[in-house]
Amino acid sequence: MKKIYFLITLSGLFLCSSCYTTRTAGRSGKVPPGQVKKATGSKSAKPYAPGQQ
Numbered sequence: 001m002k003k004i005y006f007l008i009t010l011s012g013l014f015l016c017s018s019c020y021t022t023r024t025a026g027r028s029g030k031v032p033p034g035q036v037k038k039a040t041g042s043k044s045a046k047p048y049a050p051g052q053q
Contacts, residue, residue: 037045 031039033045033048036048037043040048042048
């Protein structure tokens with residue numbers, strides 16, 4: 001009986017973990033230009049600002 005509960009729990013865990021999505025940072029518009037500048041090590045945030053391209 002314990003094996004059945006274990007298998008049900010394990011299969012439920014796999015079903016829930018398959019819904020995970022990853023998010024990307026950078027020029028996706030969700031990260032401010034200054035933060036992208038810090039992450040890339042650039043000296044200017046101008047290339048990452050949408051209004052400055």
